[in-house]
Amino acid sequence: MSFHPAMDYGRGRHQSARALPEEGEPFVYTAENRATLDGILAHYPPDRRKSAVIAALYLVQRQQGHVTRQAMRHVAEVIGCTPEEVEEVVSFYTMFYTRPVGRRVIQVCRTLSCALMGAERVTEALTETLGVRPGETDAAGEFTLVEVECLGACDRAPVIGVDDHWHECQRPEDVRALIDGLRTKGAAALTGCHLRVAGDTE
Numbered sequence: 001m002s003f004h005p006a007m008d009y010g011r012g013r014h015q016s017a018r019a020l021p022e023e024g025e026p027f028v029y030t031a032e033n034r035a036t037l038d039g040i041l042a043h044y045p046p047d048r049r050k051s052a053v054i055a056a057l058y059l060v061q062r063q064q065g066h067v068t069r070q071a072m073r074h075v076a077e078v079i080g081c082t083p084e085e086v087e088e089v090v091s092f093y094t095m096f097y098t099r100p101v102g103r104r105v106i107q108v109c110r111t112l113s114c115a116l117m118g119a120e121r122v123t124e125a126l127t128e129t130l131g132v133r134p135g136e137t138d139a140a141g142e143f144t145l146v147e148v149e150c151l152g153a154c155d156r157a158p159v160i161g162v163d164d165h166w167h168e169c170q171r172p173e174d175v176r177a178l179i180d181g182l183r184t185k186g187a188a189a190l191t192g193c194h195l196r197v198a199g200d201t202e
């Protein structure tokens with residue numbers, strides 16, 4: 001008997017990451033986001049502006065929810081690199097989405113520590129509670145469920161990510177309470193240790 005879940009790389013996050021992103025509408029930053037990005041770029045030497053690619057992509061995602069090819073071209077133009085370099089970053093990091101997602105994205109870590117601690121059961125419970133499989137968004141557009149690799153909190157497995165926060169030691173039987181908590185309390189329903197430190201509970 002294997003304790004490791006089937007690693008079906010043809011579904012969920014991996015499928016969307018390897019598909020070509022949608023072209024999308026022409027993209028430019030809002031004045032506010034462009035000002036924020038210019039402030040960030042000011043910290044870099046002129047020939048190193050492309051080092052701000054992740055910040056630039058976060059601003060895209062904050063503005064329109066996901067990162068289109070049009071947006072990648074705009075980012076490349078602003079920070080001074082090629083669209084292919086931007087796309088490489090987008091397709092590598094699981095926090096960037098190339099298709100529309102729900103208002104909240106739930107990422108279940110399925111790497112070894114979490115797998116051994118029952119992450120697959122957590123995914124099943126989320127699927128049952130939300131009515132969506134990994135890679136899908138519910139009908140109301142509220143939650144997208146994806147499976148990802150290590151979220152960097154292996155000692156508190158199984159770990160799930162919700163937007164930019166962690167939720168640790170998740171048990172399948174507590175999934176429904178977590179979803180209810182997210183609906184009513186937002187990030188205050190999450191246990192990520194950095195939330196306790198930063199007091200960032202939305």
Ligand code: FES
Pocket residue numbers: 109110111112113114115149150151152153154157158159
């Ligand atoms: S293995 Fe799940 S957070 Fe590292």
